[in-house]
Amino acid sequence: MNARARAALAPCLLLVSAVAFAQQGDPHAGRSPAPDVPAGSAVVVGRLVHPTRPEAAANADVLLYALSADGNAGLRQGRTDASGRFRFEGVSNAPDVVYLVGARPGEIPFGTRFSFKAGEREHSVELALSDPTADTSRATAADLEMRIERGCTHLRVSHRHRIENRGDRVVFVAAPERAGAKPIFEVELPAEAEGFEAVAGGDGIALDGRRVRFWGPLYPGEQTIEFGYGLPLATASFETGFPSGAPPISVLAPNGVVAVSSDALRGASDRTVKDQRYAVLHGAATAAGGSLALAITSTAPAASPLRTPRAELWLELDDAALEVDERIEVVADGDGAPITSAAAPLLCLPVPAGAGELRFSSETFAAGLRRDPSGDLAIHGPLPRGSSQLAISYRLPATSEGASLAQTFDRALPLLSVLVADNGVFADTTRLHRRSSARVDDRSYLHLEAFSIEPGESIEVGLRRTPPAAPGSRAAPAGFALLAGLAAFGFLLGPLRARDGARASAEPEAASLEREAIVRSLEALDEDLETGKLSAEDHAAMRASLRARAAALLLAPQVARSPQGREATAQRGEAERSVGPREGGQASEADQGRAPGPPQPAPKFCSACGAGVRPTDAFCSQCGNKL
Structure with a gap:
């Protein structure tokens, strides 16, 4: 067992205070329980002893805490009998595991630590209790x-x-x-x-x-x-x-x-x-x-021989907080002994303001992790030559609208990947660019990426919760909004196409804008399919509709120059004239002097492209859409 691991067990009264939680109930109900102590064939036996009040040792909660050389901890609870004796069976007798036996029969915790000797199968412990004095x-x-x-x-x-x-x-x-x-x-x-x-x-x-x-x-x-x-x-x-x-x-x-x-x-x-x-x-x-x-x-310490080729931030926004998991690759070049520096950190891991419930991997602990007075984490070694991965996690406060993360890095970082659990959030960022969504362990993640991050440069990501979707739609909200927007776009463009020759010059520009919108919509549909927002059936139907509209736009100039196209254009003009004055406008002089005729049937338009059609038409002559 190294000295750092032993130091973690030095404040015995801190560790055995966990017995108080066992007596009063777990205050973190719902979270995963602490892992058990390392398993084996050895036994820990012992008893609590009080010099003046033997009853204080009876029926008391006892805690067995274990800390392995790699920093992994285990916990097991027991209870004394009427004479204060207790027993823990099936534990490891590995000499590099440090154990702590603790009890807290009153306000004061008591504890003692030990390790099994090589070959020892049973270890005995006697824990002396006493009443406190304020002297x-x-x-x-x-x-x-x-x-x-x-x-x-x-x-x-x-x-x-x-x-x-x-x-x-x-x-x-x-x-x-x-x-x-x-x-x-x-x-x-x-x-x-x-x-x-x-x-x-x-x-x-x-x-x-x-x-x-x-x-x-x-x-x-x-x-x-x-x-x-x-x-x-x-x-x-x-x-x-x-x-x-x-x-x-x-x-x-x-x-x-x-x-x-x-x-x-x-x-x-x-x-x-x-x-x-x-x-x-x-x-x-x-x-x-x-x-x-x-x-x-x-004085500034010598340059650290470490570099950080890449880092990953995994983000998940839940109802209460933003969960952040950081994974940083650290490389110590060269051969030889592991790198250690007690005098100054080899590497610093900044912790954002407001971060709580800090956790770290056993490999990170073994790398000489210490808390810096600034609140950051400092790595002092030993770090082996070659590549290592450090991992820390923490939670940031969130609101009903979302949460934000602003993180910096101690060293130049060639590549940063940020993966956001796609559970209905929008990611806002200026430094990172978006990549295709990723799927890991049957979960979808928004994928953001940045290159060449300077030391101390702040990387900011804001997560906004999506508004609740309206019920009753089989398609995903994003896909439905996409089609609704395109339908409105076509509805607005339809009247433009029906104008006379003075407005004909606007048609190529409008068609170009619509084609660009369709291209973007097709890309978004594919991404929604990858991330699970759309089913394969909905994706196929919506994609076919968009592709048909794109084909119609490509054929529109040829159709307009054909005899059928010219006839349709004339019909659209006649239909517009039969409608009467536009809303908010005045009728022409010819209209004002004309006697009112019989009611005219309402004009018909194609729902896909907005072109005018005859009442007897089964298909649109402009885009081929079934009427």
Whole structure:
């Protein structure tokens, strides 16, 4: 098991707090349950022990948590018997799997971790419970380490407070009792600090303004409490306050990346952490109310040997949110050992503002994933030579109208593909161009693509929900709207064709526009068939109608020059004259002086092309449409 995976299990009280969910019911009902622990033939047996209240250990929920070397986690719940004993069977005894047994019989979680030894078939665990005390004088600060490293967009400052509890009870000050109480320790952050994050310490780490206070739980023995924050890269100096005082302090900074100096500290021997050399400064204890001022010089790290040939964004808009899955191909050229950089990120994965429920693949976790103070994700390695795929997913808020995504990339990106689940949405974008829809696992996706994306360039995609379709139509809404638009187009063009020779010059231009519209409509029909918006039957019928109309447009000039065409044109003119004055217009002088005759039958027109026809005609002489 590597050190990074072990560090993920260090805050035991965070992990066993999941038992509270088991007691109160899953707050995320409806989601997929957590996977089980790795299966095998081994057994975990144990018991809970309370020194003064044995009944506290009876019928208590117990949690077995497992973390594999590749970052995959598993969870199993059990329950103690009347004597506090429990048993988990059928688990893996692989030495690289780290287990945590946890229980939360009251407000305080308790946990211990272990790994099976090679060949071990049964592992025994005894978990000591105790009632908490609010007496923080039992806690003693042993030492403090501060690390200052370079992140994606900020300097990253981390505090590691090593605290000792020499008593036999957990020290914890509950929230209702904190007003006026003394915390286990207190730190005042620099004025420039942002992006605070509690790493190890649980809910007992509280941030109030610039003040960080730790209220427990602090278990018997030694415990490390860790938190971090960011400072702008341009920061030249900052000051940290210690209202409750501080033990002897060490400040570490990576050689060649960040240089730190202080009048209150003296140089010490360099230290190697994860193959990275750190310069070290030491200082004496700080009295209550004191502070530490540090001067910072940050240099740009060497160019990363990584490149990102392509990336994919898979988007799906549901009723509540926009689900985003990112897949980025990362290539480390050359041969040799995997690439690692503890001092500065090898690669940054920006996370859009408002993103929640962040998840990532096991391969991404194994690549040294860390949270940057900016909120982005940083990859520190190890990354193997050759090609790797990193995958993260998150959810963005959506409204009744839709949602939007604005994403950037840390490196130049030759190719970006965006695939949008085609569940009734329109995609709006200016940087991406559209490709033919894709079908993956029996689902249709709108396919967008962009080339040569610069580092930091914002790629924006807006998704709009389509209005509800009117009931009663067998054809897809898009196809129906398409034909309706063309019918209106033909209806408007029909009268233009019936005008006299002075307007005849408009006919070629109108026919050209209609032919272009038909071509676009045919392309849209094919795409609707590919994406499942149209059935094959509807597609064939609508395509045949459009092709017939296109053929009629091509033959129209020849028909107009034929004797039948000239006769039809004359008939259309006579029909128009028999209608009388146009709406909003005046009758001619001849009309005003003519005695009214018998009622004339209403003129007939072709519904396909708008040409005038005789009452006895069975087919249109212009386009051949059946009347």
